[in-house]
Amino acid sequence: ETGVTQSPTHLIKTRGQQVTLRCSSQSGHNTVSWYQQALGQGPQFIFQYYREEENGRGNFPPRFSGLQFPNYSSELNVNALELDDSALYLCASSVGHGVGNTIYFGEGSWLTVV
Amino acid sequence: AQRVTQPEKLLSVFKGAPVELKCNYSYSGSPELFWYVQYSRQRLQLLLRHISRESIKGFTADLNKGETSFHLKKPFAQEEDSAMYYCALRGGGADGLTFGKGTHLIIQP
Numbered sequence: 001e002t003g004v005t006q007s008p009t010h011l012i013k014t015r016g017q018q019v020t021l022r023c024s025s026q027s028g029h030n031t032v033s034w035y036q037q038a039l040g041q042g043p044q045f046i047f048q049y050y051r052e053e054e055n056g057r058g059n060f061p062p063r064f065s066g067l068q069f070p071n072y073s074s075e076l077n078v079n080a081l082e083l084d085d086s087a088l089y090l091c092a093s094s095v096g097h098g099v100g101n102t103i104y105f106g107e108g109s110w111l112t113v114v
Numbered sequence: 115a116q117r118v119t120q121p122e123k124l125l126s127v128f129k130g131a132p133v134e135l136k137c138n139y140s141y142s143g144s145p146e147l148f149w150y151v152q153y154s155r156q157r158l159q160l161l162l163r164h165i166s167r168e169s170i171k172g173f174t175a176d177l178n179k180g181e182t183s184f185h186l187k188k189p190f191a192q193e194e195d196s197a198m199y200y201c202a203l204r205g206g207g208a209d210g211l212t213f214g215k216g217t218h219l220i221i222q223p
Contacts, residue, residue: 003157004157017218018141025220032126033210033211035210035211035213040215041215041216042118042200042202042215043158043200043212043213044213045209045210045211047210048208048210050208056208056210057152057209058210062186089191090158090170098164099146099165100130100146100165102160104159104160105157105158105159106157108157110207
């Protein structure tokens, strides 16, 4: 059984550019969520996808968007990058999103905006 | 708004001593509470959750609704317990997890 995998592991972008981060969920998991973790902070919930539909969102602006594909893999897109977007982006997956389900995290993608 | 507070950024104890990592939360309903751990160079992983009422690696945590706390405890710390510990809350299924800022636990030999 493979775990949650993310790519790329590190990348550097310029302010104003756009970035796409990718995630393969753990086998059998139909729910994917994304988190932003700034240095010295806990992860912050960006949004969640269940069966290709966004069904939950944290306090992030619309320039943070996502997709979930039929195989349950997912993308996080960030437009008009700002310096404060520099962070570790974590993808997590689970079977459904009800009480009691376990959320598994990937190792993350480090984004640096210069 | 929901919030998780971990008052200690860093906690250092000697091997064999008891450990308590504090977590307080703010939520208007009945949340799910979790402890996640991140060992050096590893991914974030679930340590335990309040609904399971289990002991994992000697750690336990009891949900105290009156004090809105979910402190993590272990009677005898081991060096391999050194890690970052995050307390997290989930309100509804689609809410995602709300994390505290984490406590860096260092176990000294």
